[in-house]
Structure formats: C-alpha cells, structure tokens
Amino acid sequence: MIVTHALTKRFGGLTAVDSVNLSVAEGERYGFLGPNGSGKTTLVRMLLGLVYATSGEIEILGRTVPRHLSDALPEVGALVEGPAAYNHLSGPRNLELLDASGRGGRRTRRARVEEALEQVGLAGIDRRPVKAYSLGMRQRLGLAAALLRKPRLLILDEPTNGLDPQGIKEIRELLIGLNREGTTVFLSSHLLFEVEQLCTHVGVVDRGKLVLQDELGAMRSPTGRVIVQTPDASAAVLLLDGQLERRDGDRLLIRHPDPARLNTWLVESGVRVAAIEPEFRSLEQVVLDATSSGADRFDGSKP
Ligand SMILES: Nc1ncnc2c1ncn2[C@@H]1O[C@H](COP(=O)(O)OP(=O)(O)OP(=O)(O)O)[C@@H](O)[C@H]1O
Secondary structure, three states: OEEEEEEEEEEOOEEEEEEEOOEEOOOOEEEEEOOOOOOHHHHHHHHOOOOOOOEEEEEEOOEEEOOOHHHHHHHEEEEOOOOOOOOOOEHHHHHHHHHHOOOOOOOOHHHHHHHHHHHOOOOOOOOOEHHHOOHHHHHHHHHHHHHOOOOOEEEEEOOOOOOOHHHHHHHHHHHHHHHHOOOEEEEEEOEHHHHHHHOOEEEEEEOOEEEEEEEHHHHOOEEEEEEEEOOOHHHHHHHOOOOEEEEEOOEEEEEOOOHHHHHHHHHHOOOOOOEEEEEEOOHHHHHHHHOOOOHHHOEOOOO
C-alpha cells in the first residue's frame, strides 16, 4: 500500500527525513510515531506529492509517486496538518464542493456528505461557517473530507490533534471500524498511548530516521515477569522469597519465566490465584530502548 525506499528530504543543511524505508501492507493500521520535529509531517507531505523528496522512491497503491500520483489519489483519503477549508462556508457546503470535484454523481452527493459527517460525529451540524469551528471540529471536518471517496487507504497526519479525550476515543473507534471493513490506515502521531491503543503496526522515527518498524504484538515481547492477583498476597510474599519484584495490594509482580508453572506451584502451596498473566513490554519501553534520545522526547501521556 505504501512503500518508500531510502526516502530523504533535506532543507538546506537539515535532514528532516533520512533514508526511510517504510512498508505498509494492506489491512494494517500503521502508526508512524515520533516526537515533534522528527519529520513526520514532511514524510506525509512527500507521500501525497505535496513536497518533493531530495532523493529516494515512493510507491502508493503500486504507483510511483509523484509521477503517477493522480492514478493513486482517487483511492486515497488524506488529512494533513491544518486541514484546508473555505472559512466563510459551512462544513457541509465545503464537503459538497469537495465532492463535486470527485467522481461521484450529483444525485447522491447529499447522502455521501451526510454519511461522512455522521462517521466523524458531525451529523446534524448547523450552517455556521467553518471559521466559527473549534480546532476539534475542524479536525473532524478534515477527516470527513478524507472519507468522502470511501478510500482504500487513509493517510492521516496527527488526526486527533485538538480533540478532547472523548473525541480521541471516537476517532479511534471510527478508524478501527473502517479498518475492519477493509481500509488500510496510516497515521502519524507523537502520542505513544494513542498508537498503542489504535495500531497494529508501528514505525518509530527519531530525528528523521526510522529506528524501528514492526507489528505491535511482536514489539511487545514478554518481560519475563508475571502479574498475579491473589487474596492470599501475604502468604504468597513469604513463599516467593527473592522472586517478588513489587506488591501493590493483592497484586504481585513476580520474576518467573512460566506463568503456567508458577500458577500450579502457587495453588499447590495453598495460595489462591484470582488472575495470572505474563507482563509484556509497553510500547514506551520499546521506544526508550530504540531511541538514543530517550522516551522523554516522546509524549507518553494518557488522555
Ligand atoms: N519548509 C521547511 N523549511 C525548512 N525546514 C523545515 C520545513 N519543513 C519542516 N522543516 C524542519 O524539518 C524538521 C521536521 O519537521 P516536521 O514538521 O516534518 O516534523 P514533525 O515530526 O511533523 O513535527 P510536528 O509534529 O511538530 O509537526 C523540523 O526540524 C522542521 O523545522
């Protein structure tokens, strides 16, 4: 769906995107994660032919970009930083105008616009001009515009920018739903938590370089520790001499390679186990290990 080879963009002496090999397959929800200023927007703009690469190659839906971009674009929905709109017109009117530039027939235009508005939570919006929209509403309108053509591929630059936690959740659910119906989703974000909640695949960019690219599940390997919930926590603590890493009420974090064996042993020793599961590395830990700069440059906050 998206392939780049040694994609590079320099602005004078600054290398904003540095030899990036991106690979996004059909059906994925791919999170392109990096701190502010790491080159995400520049890469997205190159994918959409809005900025020329200094060197390297881009393929979108099997077409070379920018040369054959116009063949790919009808199947691509895009949202780039600061979605453009006619500020003196209403949101629905903006979408009607946009739709008129596409291939859809006039008779069904109103229905397409209404469906897109409904998908992003703007159904029944009044006729106020876009200049009176909040940042979150503008972002939703931008998403609606990206959805008008029922694209096979969505390319979204920071799609939850300006949204409150409820809005972020709604957009997440919308993107997961669209993806289930077959849309491949590529989005950039500086929010670790957002990517962890939404994406199946992650690319981590640090100072223009892609330092990690994998399936989220594969990245989050087991830590070798087991989380156990037990009403007999005090008895378990005595039993676990040296293996216990942390106790939090009736929740214990235990160094052990095998949850099944640990479970058997605890139960046979008279410790009732209410819940047991292996601990996996968080995306934050993975990113911390992969980047020289440390995860403090990434935004790990939860909404
Ligand atoms: N037109 C430009 N001219 C000069 N430098 C630029 C230009 N566009 C971007 N840059 C620089 O390239 C680097 C990457 O910027 P970019 O906007 O792609 O990062 P980003 O990861 O999208 O950050 P943010 O989330 O803050 O938008 C930054 O150092 C930025 O200042």
